Amino acid sequence: xxxxxxxxxxxxxxxxxxxxxxxxxxxxxxxxxxxxxxxxxxxxxxxxxxxxxxxxxxxxxxxxxxxxxxxxxxxxxxxxxxxxxxxxxxxxxxxxxxxxxxxxxxxxxxxxxx
Amino acid sequence: xxxxxxxxxxxxxxxxxxxxxxxxxxxxxxxxxxxxxxxxxxxxxxxxxxxxxxxxxxxxxxxxxxxxxxxxxxxxxxxxxxxxxxxxxxxxxxxxxxxxxxxxxxxxxxx
Numbered sequence: 001x002x003x004x005x006x007x008x009x010x011x012x013x014x015x016x017x018x019x020x021x022x023x024x025x026x027x028x029x030x031x032x033x034x035x036x037x038x039x040x041x042x043x044x045x046x047x048x049x050x051x052x053x054x055x056x057x058x059x060x061x062x063x064x065x066x067x068x069x070x071x072x073x074x075x076x077x078x079x080x081x082x083x084x085x086x087x088x089x090x091x092x093x094x095x096x097x098x099x100x101x102x103x104x105x106x107x108x109x110x111x112x113x114x
Numbered sequence: 115x116x117x118x119x120x121x122x123x124x125x126x127x128x129x130x131x132x133x134x135x136x137x138x139x140x141x142x143x144x145x146x147x148x149x150x151x152x153x154x155x156x157x158x159x160x161x162x163x164x165x166x167x168x169x170x171x172x173x174x175x176x177x178x179x180x181x182x183x184x185x186x187x188x189x190x191x192x193x194x195x196x197x198x199x200x201x202x203x204x205x206x207x208x209x210x211x212x213x214x215x216x217x218x219x220x221x222x223x224x225x
Binding site for chain 2: 036042
């Protein structure tokens with residue numbers, strides 16, 4: 001059973017602070033790791049993905065991956081109230097012929113306080 | 115910017131009725147997916163579709179479910195005889211290279 005675990009939160013940070021979101025996964029064969037943002041009642045929206053150990057930066061967002069520890073995180077710098085949402089960690093599991101399943105965590109609810 | 119579209123946005127049906135959820139993937143994408151999210155729960159994979167056939171399906175995707183690409187643009191999910199527990203948000207996604215792009219979803223309520 002492939003599992004993706006996230007702290008459900010809520011995580012509250014003041015505006016301008018760094019928000020740190022964490023995720024662990026059970027399947028060592030997992031290949032790529034995705035962070036999606038989901039506003040209430042809306043669909044998941046891709047923030048970024050990472051597949052190599054280390055850090056990957058995209059604007060205010062940094063994803064960090066440690067495959068030995070089966071751990072992936074997302075840092076949001078200079079948090080804004082508009083960042084308030086649920087952040088979903090998703091792990092790619094290969095399927096057939098180039099397609100793949102995403103296994104999602106339950107998400108961490110982030111609240112950025114003005 | 116092209117996006118995945120889904121219709122209807124909301125669907126209310128009676129238990130035992132058939133529903134068809136429709137999706138128009140992004141035009142140059144080749145892989146298509148359905149996921150569902152029960153209220154307050156995680157997003158769950160249902161099925162992947164490539165080259166006009168199912169690539170993989172989850173345990174949720176039983177004989178009550180079917181998918182079809184009836185023409186060059188639409189991708190549909192049919193639930194043959196809905197149950198109360200089918201009430202959820204259903205998301206279609208299409209894939210380009212590493213990334214799956216999600217549609218806005220159809221909220222299905224089974225009464």
